[in-house]
Amino acid sequence: MKNLAIVVAGGSGTRMGAAVPKQFLPLCGKPVLMHTVEAFASVPGMRVVVVLPESQIGTWEALCRQHGFCAPAEVVAGGASRHQSVRNGLAMWSGEELIGVHDGVRPLVSATFIESVYADASRFGTSIPVLPSVESVRLVGLDGASRSVDRSSVMMVQTPQVFRSSILLDAYRQPESPLFTDDASVVEANGGEIHLSEGLRGNIKLTTPADMLMAEALMRKA
């Protein structure tokens, strides 16, 4: 059994306030994206495709040489949006049973966790890792007014989001919509049912310098 992982790394790093795109920032001596790719490449039967902005592919290849990085990962150029980038990754599909899409800037994902999310997708067709929110949440309407929502109903969504291949490929044939915030929402808009799995607390998305500090601290303890 062969599965596919599409690791999407499209960030330009503006929120990090850094000149380097966040997927290339060093984390315990190695670019963020290498940690992410390694986690997936270490799962038996996993084929890894990395989607990067075309302008960053040269940098990535240079970093790989510099670090002697040899985890097997194919690279494809991304598109103008995350949606287009995932689509470019999907074009690499060659019959794998399951396809997972993962944020390149979630390097703390573990092989064990990846395997469990894929196992759920194999069983249920889809597998979306979530964790309950620890903070209260408000929803803001188009008029700017906000309302509180029952916190117990709020789930924070992580990646990898994993799908039986036919489900995801079919969903991505839809035209792009601003309502697509992640792959689950694309599948959902196509009439697919979403199965929720348990997320991994440390599997954070690195968006700010504070997140980098936390990631370093977590990696050192792991």
Add this chain to the structure above:
Amino acid sequence: MKNLAIVVAGGSGTRMGAAVPKQFLPLCGKPVLMHTVEAFASVPGMRVVVVLPESQIGTWEALCRQHGFCAPAEVVAGGASRHQSVRNGLAMWSGEELIGVHDGVRPLVSATFIESVYADASRFGTSIPVLPSVESVRLVGLDGASRSVDRSSVMMVQTPQVFRSSILLDAYRQPESPLFTDDASVVEANGGEIHLSEGLRGNIKLTTPADMLMAEALMRKA
């Protein structure tokens, strides 16, 4: 002008997997709650009331002696729920203009940030610090089915939540409801309008051991 801060520390530490309640866990050599109290006590004109489970008041007093902690904070016993605990804190009100309620386990709050949230409340009547969610969000219904929501509409709510005193005191006269997840929701249920302010990225709520690591890393850099 005198303002009141009610710092609520009711946790038992079960999610931390620690025997010690999380508000007493050491952070850079000092219990979490002392960092929190210090931030508020350093704001000019701020009166600080700490609400603790009755069973923990002795431990807190012993910790204060042990650390030579002398930031001025009155202590009152909490109730059976967070709502009851806030109510017990509100009973200490003695005419202050504004009342803020803060999670005891958000020790990374800064004096500058506290002042800005209180300033907004003075102007708008209420001030609730929020930050946009960096993760996708799903809402789970009573039937267990979930749906994605437009991420740009989702705001993660922090503390302190600050109110003109009459607004908060009046709202807390309502009977407790399971829909009250924070003080903003109590005021809202009473017909109050909620003004959103900009949250502080590092002002995290410490709920897991990973959060403790992040907090230590952030404090060392600060």
